[in-house]
Amino acid sequence: QVQLVESGGGLVQAGGSLRLSCAASGGTFSRYGMGWFRQAPGKEREFVATISRTGGSTNYKNSVKGRFTISRDNAKNTVYLQMNSLKPEDTAVYYCAADSRLQNAASASAYVYWGQGTQVTVSS
Numbered sequence: 001q002v003q004l005v006e007s008g009g010g011l012v013q014a015g016g017s018l019r020l021s022c023a024a025s026g027g028t029f030s031r032y033g034m035g036w037f038r039q040a041p042g043k044e045r046e047f048v049a050t051i052s053r054t055g056g057s058t059n060y061k062n063s064v065k066g067r068f069t070i071s072r073d074n075a076k077n078t079v080y081l082q083m084n085s086l087k088p089e090d091t092a093v094y095y096c097a098a099d100s101r102l103q104n105a106a107s108a109s110a111y112v113y114w115g116q117g118t119q120v121t122v123s124s
Helices: none
Strands: 003-007 010-013 018-025 033-039 046-051 058-060 068-073 078-083 092-099 118-123
Touching: 003 092, 018 033, 018 092, 018 118, 033 068, 033 078, 046 068, 046 078, 058 068, 078 092
Parallel strands: 010 118
Antiparallel strands: 003 018, 018 078, 033 046, 033 092, 046 058, 068 078, 092 118
């Protein structure tokens, strides 16, 4: 059983930056592919970025490519999402997710473990 806790969300102006963190416990972190997803009010949860177990492979939603960077530190059991050049349309609750069966899966249904989410609000 893996527990995930996100942090780092907040209110930022358009063009600003935030770094989200997701701390994992209760499992062998390096065995899990990790993902970041987001959900805006009235919308379905959507894929943002994923990273493989070693960090050697990543995948991004087209609209965040070049602005967001996913990374992980297996020694610290933590995955990060660096978000730059933020836009109002990035406003959402951001969730991290983990699964040991697949790597870089873009579908939320592929992930078994989820954090509670952290709110990101980008003002125009």
